[in-house]
Amino acid sequence: MPPNPSPLTAPTAEDFRAWHRVQSAALAHDRPGEPVLSATALQAKLTTTGNRSRLLLWLVRNANEEPVATATLRLFNEPGRSHLAEVRMTVHPAYRRLGTGSRLLSTVTEAAAEAGCRSVVTEVMAGTPHEGFLATRDFQPVLRLTWQRLALDDVPDRIHKLPDVPHPGYRLTSWEGVVPDALAESFADARRGMDDMPTGAVDFGEVRWDVDAVREAAEVIARRGERLLTVAAVDALDGSVAGYTELVIPAEGAGTAQQYDTAVLPAHRGHGLGLWVKAEMLRRVREEFPQLSAVQTDNADDNRHMLALNTALGFRPLRRTVEYQLTLGRR
Structure with a gap:
């Protein structure tokens, strides 16, 4: 037993x-x-x-x-x-x-x-017995994800030039750890760029970001011994964050880094800011963390724009997973 x-x-x-x-x-x-x-x-x-x-x-x-x-x-x-x-x-x-x-x-x-x-979610490898295990226990598939990996030695040459391409009306900035005070309010506001992220049928709820929450998220990563890097595109007129990308570096500074959020506020989309900030992030980590070998990320299969953007940067498919959800009280 x-x-x-x-x-x-x-x-x-x-x-x-x-x-x-x-x-x-x-x-x-x-x-x-x-x-x-x-x-x-x-x-x-x-x-x-x-x-x-x-x-x-x-x-x-x-x-x-x-x-x-x-x-x-x-x-x-x-x-x-x-x-x-x-x-x-x-x-x-x-x-x-x-x-x-x-x-x-x-x-x-x-x-x-x-x-x-009222809801429990879990994630398993697609096409494995784990899916059947969950399905027979009333879990339902609610979101399909593609994981991608970029070997830092394989970043296309043209990507290295993107950070130097001007984007009229915007400038790049970056920081490590907690967001600087001068950008804290607008960075918290920029988190709204994740509000329309595809989440399938997941009972996701509402994530509310304010300055305290943004700072705490960075502090948790630091307490784990990891390093959080952020690159942002800033509106040149008012100095507010228009889009950003985050990367978490392992405590050892080597191996595989994990891509966290990438988002552009709706009012600033259509200017190539997502590709711009991610290209600058790759340039930075290649220079500052030579022992890093790769970056790993995951996106919903419905998020075709981000999947295409990652492919343009050199990311390649790694695996596919499925999120399953159980509504409690059904059984």
Whole structure:
């Protein structure tokens, strides 16, 4: 009989090492060749959150105290998203099809219901048995995503010239970490450029950005030991942020960087600002982080504009995933 999952309320260093073993084994099996987070980086991600959300953790061990599965449940504290929970669950390849995943998923979704959530979302690789596993448990596919990867050695030559191409009425600026005070208000406003991001049928809710929220998001990344870089296009007339792109550099300054948000406010679209800021970001990281090998990003399949923009920059398809959603109380 599968072990009873119980929440990890006071994780130890050994718990995090065990968690890392499960994650590493699953990644090697499911996505061979992709980089594995270090144990230190993984622990930082599991233990560092801001005021807008919190994480509940489960680590399942068998009768021999071997780690066999992990799960996280992200609960949102902000009013516009308190109805939604995000689940990330991993079962060690050697212990699959033994019932552990079923019991763990049931435990985690019950915890979401007890927290007052109405929807649970999770993400799995497209075309794998994980899709059938969720479908038989009343989860519905709500968003399809394409992940892309850019090898920094393969950036097309023409992209290196784009930052020097003038865009009348705009100028480029950049910063690391927390946004400078002079741009804080307009940068928070520029987050509205993500409001029309395709989210499929996900019960996404409303993300409200203000200066405090923008600063806190950057501070959380810093507490994880990572580095947040931002490049923005600024309106030359009033000095406000018209569009921006963000990249998170691993703590080691090497390996694969993760693309975060890229957005242009509706009033400033049609001027090539998205390509401009992303090209400048690539120029900067190639110069300042020579040990970085690649940048990774994901976009909804419906976001054809951003997928095409990334392809123009040299990104290539890496994998496809599907977000599934469970409406609590249906079963």
